Every structure is written in structure tokens, then in C-alpha cells.
Amino acid sequence: MNPDFGRTASDYSTYRQGFPEDLYELLTELGVRFSGAKAVDLGTGTGTLARGMARRGASVTAIDPSSAMTHEAARLDMEWGVSTHYLNTSAEKTGLESGSFDLVTSGQSWWWFEHDPALAEAQRILRPGGILAICSFDWIPEPGNVVELTERLIKQHNPAWSMGGGDGQHPEFLVDLKAGGFERTRSDSRRVNTVYSKTALRGRIRASAGIGASLEPVEVAAFDAELARALDAFSAEELLPIPHAVYAAVGCKLNR
Numbered sequence: 001m002n003p004d005f006g007r008t009a010s011d012y013s014t015y016r017q018g019f020p021e022d023l024y025e026l027l028t029e030l031g032v033r034f035s036g037a038k039a040v041d042l043g044t045g046t047g048t049l050a051r052g053m054a055r056r057g058a059s060v061t062a063i064d065p066s067s068a069m070t071h072e073a074a075r076l077d078m079e080w081g082v083s084t085h086y087l088n089t090s091a092e093k094t095g096l097e098s099g100s101f102d103l104v105t106s107g108q109s110w111w112w113f114e115h116d117p118a119l120a121e122a123q124r125i126l127r128p129g130g131i132l133a134i135c136s137f138d139w140i141p142e143p144g145n146v147v148e149l150t151e152r153l154i155k156q157h158n159p160a161w162s163m164g165g166g167d168g169q170h171p172e173f174l175v176d177l178k179a180g181g182f183e184r185t186r187s188d189s190r191r192v193n194t195v196y197s198k199t200a201l202r203g204r205i206r207a208s209a210g211i212g213a214s215l216e217p218v219e220v221a222a223f224d225a226e227l228a229r230a231l232d233a234f235s236a237e238e239l240l241p242i243p244h245a246v247y248a249a250v251g252c253k254l255n256r
Contacts, residue, residue, distance in 0.1 A: 002112050005045060006068035008212030011203045013072035018048030019107060019137050022190045023246045024056060030186055030250045032133055034058045037102040040125060042091035042118065043109025047073030047084055049135065054082040058103070061085045063094055092117035096125045107135045110173065119180025128255040132182055133248055138168040140191075140243040146201070146234055147242060153230060154210045157223040161210035168245020182251025189247040195239050198231045 005012060024034070035057035041050040044062035046069055054060045054077075062084050064070050070086040077084055089095055091106070091113045104122045106113070122132045141147040141164065151164035169189060177185045196204065202224055206212040212220050231240070 003209040003213030004066070005207075005209075005213045006066035008207045010072065011207040011212060012069065013046040013076055014203055016046070016048075016204050016207050018046075019052060019135065020192055020194070020244075020246060022192050023049075023107075023135055023137065023248065024052060026188055026190060026246060026248050027133055027135070027250070030133075030188060030248060032103065032131055032250060034103075038100065039103040039105065040094065040096065040101050042094075042104065042106045042122075043112060044073060044086070044107075045069050045109065047076060047086075049105055049107035050084045051077060051080055051082055053103075053105070054084055055080065061087060061096065061101075063087050063089055063091060065090055092121055094121055094125060098124050099127050101125050102127060102130050103133065104130070105133045105135065108137055110134045110136075110176075115176050116180075119176065119182075123181060123253055126253045128253060130253045131250050132177065132180075132253070133250045134170075134173040134177070135246075135248045136168065136170055136173075137192075137244060137246050138166055139194075140168055140245055141165060142243065145243070146231070146240050149230055149234055150201070150205060150227065153223065153227055154205070154208070157219065157226075158210045158214060161214070163209060168247055170247050170249065173247075173249035174251075177249060177251035180251070181254070183254055185249065185251040187247065187249035189245050192244045192246055194242050194244050196242055197238050198228070198240065201231065201240060201242070202227055 041062040050062035
């Protein structure tokens, strides 16, 4: 069963920093154009990618099954002065008009979808020549760093969690794009150093799939207390540098 991020929507909107400027630069280098584009963001969560596209001139429809998440997304839109159209439905069956969009995106959400129907749905709603972009922004565990420490604690509190140990690279996205009939597939990535305060890091982990979206409130509280102690023991500094990788894979719908 997929995690329920609606259970942690407040922490998610407050502490998950979302995609950095590097992603939009990367997508532009891969041939994505935002200004004037009609876009759909699948699994939008609190709207980070949708908002970034809207700020760059796209007209965005954002899809997420959780009304709690899209409520937070709409609130953040007001703070940023942008407008996004939100729908509470699934990536596999959006209900949107066929052949009417220039760009479909998935940001930090592709692994939660049923890939074959999600690919077919993207093909259906894209215009000929339209692009599907699958994006991620992952922290990188390294020996002795705070990510390694945090992942170890997550696994202790949630043995079913299996998303740790990654390097931020997702060649499987290209495999999926090709399997879905997309052409001119390409990808790229960048390393990004992000700084979190200890408070923000704790909030970010409470909003993660392995903790707040999966565990009961009492279990989340127990994890959070242990993480607070571990971070204080790890460093006397309040601000912690955390390495990340931003990755994007894109493919084009054939002009047929």
C-alpha cells in the first residue's frame, strides 16, 4: 500500500524544500520550454513543481489524489502569487482532454504510480510533439554523513521502508519512457548541496514516506524524539549541509 502523504501535509508544505532552480535549468537544457506551455503535473503533492512551472509562464493543471495536499498547495500558491488548477484524481486516469497538453511532469512521485497506465495516460493527454518529464530530487547517503545516520534511524523505526541507499540516479526512468512509446529520450543530473536546520530536517523526515506518511502518530513522535537526540550528538551546529542529486529524464510523443 502506498504511503498517505495527506497525513503529513502540514509538515510537507512547511519543511520539504522542493525542487531547486537547478531542476528548471536542467529541464531547459533537455529541451523543455515553460513559457506559454500548457502543462500537467502528476502527483503534485504540495505543488512545488507545478508552482515552479507556473512562475516560469506555464499554464498548469496539477493532479493529486490527496485533497489535504492540494489544499496546502493552493495556500502556498497564494503566498507566491501564482495560480494553478488542482484536481484530486490519479495519474493513471486524469479525466483531462486528449491531445491538449504540451508538457506532462512527474516530480518526486513516479515511483508511486502504476507505470503502464500512467504512461498511456500521458501519451493520451499530450499533443503530438509534447514532452513527458520525470524528475527527482534525492539526498545522497555517504559514509558518516547525516543522511546515512537518518536513513539508519528510519529503517530502525520502520523496517518495511526500502527507499534508502540511493545515489540520486534513475536510469529506470528512461527505460519506462521508452517502454511507454516515447522517443528522443534523454536524461541528465546535477549534484546540489542543500542546507537544513536541525528543526527543518526533522520536519522534512516527519513528512517522508517512511515516517509520517506510514507510521502512527505515536510512532512518528518516538522517531522524531530519537532523531532530535541523534542530530544533537552528530553536530553542535544548527545548520547541516546535505548533498542531493537532481535528476530528470524526458521523452517526446511522436508527431503522429
